Amino acid sequence: GESVGLHLPTLSVQEGDNSIINCAYSNSASDYFIWYKQESGKGPQFIIDIRSNMDKRQGQRVTVLLNKTVKHLSLQIAATQPGDSAVYFCAETPSGDYKLSFGAGTTVTVRA
Amino acid sequence: DAGVTQSPTHLIKTRGQQVTLRCSPKSGHDTVSWYQQALGQGPQFIFQYYEEEERQRGNFPDRFSGHQFPNYSSELNVNALLLGDSALYLCASSAGQGSNQPQHFGDGTRLSIL
Numbered sequence: 001g002e003s004v005g006l007h008l009p010t011l012s013v014q015e016g017d018n019s020i021i022n023c024a025y026s027n028s029a030s031d032y033f034i035w036y037k038q039e040s041g042k043g044p045q046f047i048i049d050i051r052s053n054m055d056k057r058q059g060q061r062v063t064v065l066l067n068k069t070v071k072h073l074s075l076q077i078a079a080t081q082p083g084d085s086a087v088y089f090c091a092e093t094p095s096g097d098y099k100l101s102f103g104a105g106t107t108v109t110v111r112a
Numbered sequence: 113d114a115g116v117t118q119s120p121t122h123l124i125k126t127r128g129q130q131v132t133l134r135c136s137p138k139s140g141h142d143t144v145s146w147y148q149q150a151l152g153q154g155p156q157f158i159f160q161y162y163e164e165e166e167r168q169r170g171n172f173p174d175r176f177s178g179h180q181f182p183n184y185s186s187e188l189n190v191n192a193l194l195l196g197d198s199a200l201y202l203c204a205s206s207a208g209q210g211s212n213q214p215q216h217f218g219d220g221t222r223l224s225i226l
Binding site: 031032034036041042043044045046049051089091093095096097098099100101102103104105 | 116143145147152153154155156157160167168170202204211212214215216217218219220
Protein backbone atom coordinates (compact mmCIF):
# COMPACT_ATOMS: atom_id res chain seq x y z
CA GLY A 1 0.00 0.00 0.00
CA GLU A 2 1.00 3.63 -0.16
CA SER A 3 2.97 5.21 2.63
CA VAL A 4 4.93 8.34 3.23
CA GLY A 5 7.64 8.28 5.80
CA LEU A 6 10.30 10.55 7.20
CA HIS A 7 13.86 9.50 7.87
CA LEU A 8 14.25 11.26 11.22
CA PRO A 9 11.57 11.90 13.84
CA THR A 10 13.46 14.82 15.40
CA LEU A 11 15.93 17.45 14.22
CA SER A 12 17.77 19.98 16.38
CA VAL A 13 19.20 22.99 14.55
CA GLN A 14 21.23 25.99 15.66
CA GLU A 15 19.55 29.32 14.92
CA GLY A 16 20.91 30.74 11.69
CA ASP A 17 21.96 27.37 10.28
CA ASN A 18 20.26 25.69 7.35
CA SER A 19 17.85 22.79 8.01
CA ILE A 20 17.23 19.78 5.82
CA ILE A 21 14.19 17.58 6.43
CA ASN A 22 13.92 14.35 4.49
CA CYS A 23 11.00 12.27 3.36
CA ALA A 24 10.77 8.91 1.59
CA TYR A 25 7.66 7.78 -0.23
CA SER A 26 6.77 4.36 -1.55
CA ASN A 27 4.00 5.00 -4.10
CA SER A 28 5.61 5.40 -7.51
CA ALA A 29 2.27 6.70 -8.83
CA SER A 30 2.48 9.79 -6.64
CA ASP A 31 2.89 12.93 -8.71
CA TYR A 32 2.09 15.77 -6.33
CA PHE A 33 3.83 16.54 -3.05
CA ILE A 34 3.31 19.14 -0.34
CA TRP A 35 5.27 20.16 2.73
CA TYR A 36 3.30 21.33 5.76
CA LYS A 37 4.35 22.93 9.04
CA GLN A 38 2.27 22.25 12.15
CA GLU A 39 2.72 24.26 15.31
CA SER A 40 1.35 23.13 18.64
CA GLY A 41 -2.43 23.56 18.84
CA LYS A 42 -2.79 24.52 15.19
CA GLY A 43 -3.60 22.86 11.90
CA PRO A 44 -1.01 22.07 9.22
CA GLN A 45 0.17 25.17 7.39
CA PHE A 46 1.00 24.92 3.67
CA ILE A 47 4.67 25.67 3.00
CA ILE A 48 5.42 24.65 -0.57
CA ASP A 49 4.36 22.10 -3.17
CA ILE A 50 5.98 20.40 -6.13
CA ARG A 51 4.72 18.35 -9.03
CA SER A 52 6.50 15.34 -10.46
CA ASN A 53 7.49 17.16 -13.65
CA MET A 54 9.87 19.26 -11.54
CA ASP A 55 12.86 18.32 -9.40
CA LYS A 56 13.31 21.60 -7.53
CA ARG A 57 11.15 24.47 -6.42
CA GLN A 58 12.02 27.49 -4.32
CA GLY A 59 9.98 29.70 -2.06
CA GLN A 60 10.80 32.26 0.54
CA ARG A 61 13.69 30.73 2.56
CA VAL A 62 12.56 27.23 1.56
CA THR A 63 13.53 24.85 -1.23
CA VAL A 64 11.93 21.50 -2.02
CA LEU A 65 13.87 18.84 -3.91
CA LEU A 66 12.26 15.82 -5.52
CA ASN A 67 14.18 12.72 -6.61
CA LYS A 68 11.72 10.41 -8.33
CA THR A 69 14.35 7.79 -9.04
CA VAL A 70 14.81 6.99 -5.36
CA LYS A 71 11.39 8.32 -4.29
CA HIS A 72 12.84 10.93 -1.98
CA LEU A 73 11.69 14.42 -1.08
CA SER A 74 13.48 17.01 1.02
CA LEU A 75 12.73 20.43 2.45
CA GLN A 76 15.57 22.87 2.98
CA ILE A 77 15.05 25.87 5.25
CA ALA A 78 17.64 28.62 5.00
CA ALA A 79 18.80 30.61 8.04
CA THR A 80 16.56 28.72 10.47
CA GLN A 81 14.73 30.93 12.97
CA PRO A 82 13.08 30.16 16.34
CA GLY A 83 9.69 30.52 14.65
CA ASP A 84 10.58 27.55 12.43
CA SER A 85 10.28 25.21 15.44
CA ALA A 86 7.36 22.89 14.62
CA VAL A 87 6.45 19.46 13.27
CA TYR A 88 6.99 19.17 9.52
CA PHE A 89 5.01 16.74 7.37
CA CYS A 90 5.42 15.71 3.80
CA ALA A 91 2.27 14.60 2.01
CA GLU A 92 1.72 13.00 -1.36
CA THR A 93 -1.08 12.34 -3.82
CA PRO A 94 -1.13 9.80 -6.65
CA SER A 95 -2.16 10.95 -10.09
CA GLY A 96 -5.94 11.36 -10.34
CA ASP A 97 -6.39 10.94 -6.59
CA TYR A 98 -7.77 13.59 -4.26
CA LYS A 99 -6.53 12.55 -0.82
CA LEU A 100 -3.25 13.51 0.77
CA SER A 101 -1.25 10.75 2.46
CA PHE A 102 0.92 11.99 5.31
CA GLY A 103 3.93 10.57 7.05
CA ALA A 104 4.44 10.70 10.82
CA GLY A 105 6.32 14.02 10.77
CA THR A 106 9.67 15.41 11.87
CA THR A 107 9.89 17.63 14.94
CA VAL A 108 12.29 20.52 14.37
CA THR A 109 13.70 22.34 17.38
CA VAL A 110 15.73 25.53 16.87
CA ARG A 111 18.43 26.22 19.47
CA ALA A 112 19.19 29.85 20.29
CA ASP B 113 -9.46 37.05 3.60
CA ALA B 114 -10.64 34.39 6.06
CA GLY B 115 -8.95 31.05 5.98
CA VAL B 116 -10.56 27.72 6.82
CA THR B 117 -12.65 27.98 9.98
CA GLN B 118 -13.83 25.08 12.12
CA SER B 119 -16.22 24.82 15.04
CA PRO B 120 -16.24 23.99 17.83
CA THR B 121 -12.57 24.12 18.81
CA HIS B 122 -12.98 21.55 21.58
CA LEU B 123 -15.64 18.98 22.36
CA ILE B 124 -16.11 16.31 25.00
CA LYS B 125 -18.48 13.40 24.41
CA THR B 126 -19.13 10.00 25.92
CA ARG B 127 -19.08 6.61 24.24
CA GLY B 128 -22.12 5.89 22.10
CA GLN B 129 -23.01 9.54 21.53
CA GLN B 130 -23.10 11.31 18.19
CA VAL B 131 -21.19 14.43 17.17
CA THR B 132 -21.33 17.01 14.37
CA LEU B 133 -18.32 19.12 13.43
CA ARG B 134 -18.49 22.11 11.11
CA CYS B 135 -16.18 23.68 8.55
CA SER B 136 -16.24 26.79 6.39
CA PRO B 137 -13.76 26.70 3.51
CA LYS B 138 -11.34 29.41 2.54
CA SER B 139 -12.86 32.11 0.35
CA GLY B 140 -12.82 30.98 -3.28
CA HIS B 141 -12.54 27.27 -2.43
CA ASP B 142 -15.26 24.80 -3.38
CA THR B 143 -13.83 21.48 -2.17
CA VAL B 144 -13.66 20.28 1.42
CA SER B 145 -11.71 17.34 2.83
CA TRP B 146 -11.77 15.93 6.35
CA TYR B 147 -8.86 14.31 8.16
CA GLN B 148 -8.40 12.64 11.56
CA GLN B 149 -5.14 13.24 13.39
CA ALA B 150 -4.29 11.07 16.38
CA LEU B 151 -1.76 12.38 18.87
CA GLY B 152 1.78 12.18 17.53
CA GLN B 153 0.74 11.03 14.06
CA GLY B 154 0.08 12.53 10.67
CA PRO B 155 -3.46 13.29 9.49
CA GLN B 156 -5.47 10.41 8.00
CA PHE B 157 -7.91 11.13 5.14
CA ILE B 158 -11.59 10.53 5.95
CA PHE B 159 -13.36 11.84 2.83
CA GLN B 160 -13.64 14.70 0.37
CA TYR B 161 -16.71 16.62 -0.78
CA TYR B 162 -17.12 18.41 -4.08
CA GLU B 163 -20.37 19.73 -5.60
CA GLU B 164 -22.22 18.47 -2.51
CA GLU B 165 -21.19 14.87 -3.19
CA GLU B 166 -18.68 12.59 -1.49
CA ARG B 167 -15.99 12.31 -4.14
CA GLN B 168 -13.50 10.05 -2.39
CA ARG B 169 -13.44 8.17 0.89
CA GLY B 170 -10.63 6.85 3.03
CA ASN B 171 -10.56 3.75 5.18
CA PHE B 172 -13.11 4.84 7.78
CA PRO B 173 -16.30 3.02 8.83
CA ASP B 174 -19.80 4.13 7.90
CA ARG B 175 -20.15 5.72 11.34
CA PHE B 176 -18.32 8.62 9.73
CA SER B 177 -20.52 10.59 7.35
CA GLY B 178 -20.57 14.07 5.94
CA HIS B 179 -22.40 16.70 4.05
CA GLN B 180 -21.57 19.69 1.91
CA PHE B 181 -23.93 22.62 1.56
CA PRO B 182 -24.53 24.86 -1.47
CA ASN B 183 -22.30 27.55 0.09
CA TYR B 184 -19.46 24.93 0.13
CA SER B 185 -19.40 24.63 3.92
CA SER B 186 -19.34 21.11 5.30
CA GLU B 187 -20.22 18.96 8.29
CA LEU B 188 -18.62 15.79 9.61
CA ASN B 189 -20.89 13.48 11.60
CA VAL B 190 -19.68 10.60 13.72
CA ASN B 191 -22.19 8.16 15.24
CA ALA B 192 -21.79 5.63 18.06
CA LEU B 193 -18.60 7.23 19.31
CA LEU B 194 -15.78 5.00 20.49
CA LEU B 195 -12.86 5.84 22.75
CA GLY B 196 -10.60 5.47 19.72
CA ASP B 197 -12.37 8.34 17.98
CA SER B 198 -10.59 10.77 20.30
CA ALA B 199 -8.45 12.88 17.97
CA LEU B 200 -8.00 16.22 16.27
CA TYR B 201 -10.38 16.51 13.32
CA LEU B 202 -9.08 18.71 10.56
CA CYS B 203 -10.89 20.27 7.66
CA ALA B 204 -9.00 21.28 4.52
CA SER B 205 -10.28 23.23 1.54
CA SER B 206 -9.04 23.52 -2.01
CA ALA B 207 -10.15 25.02 -5.30
CA GLY B 208 -10.95 23.46 -8.61
CA GLN B 209 -12.33 20.29 -10.03
CA GLY B 210 -9.03 18.58 -10.62
CA SER B 211 -6.78 16.65 -8.31
CA ASN B 212 -3.35 17.89 -7.29
CA GLN B 213 -4.58 21.11 -5.79
CA PRO B 214 -3.03 22.52 -2.60
CA GLN B 215 -5.20 21.86 0.44
CA HIS B 216 -5.32 24.47 3.17
CA PHE B 217 -6.19 23.40 6.70
CA GLY B 218 -8.13 24.87 9.58
CA ASP B 219 -6.95 24.56 13.17
CA GLY B 220 -9.23 21.61 13.84
CA THR B 221 -11.70 20.40 16.44
CA ARG B 222 -10.21 18.51 19.38
CA LEU B 223 -12.66 15.70 20.19
CA SER B 224 -12.30 13.82 23.46
CA ILE B 225 -14.37 10.71 24.19
CA LEU B 226 -14.85 9.69 27.82
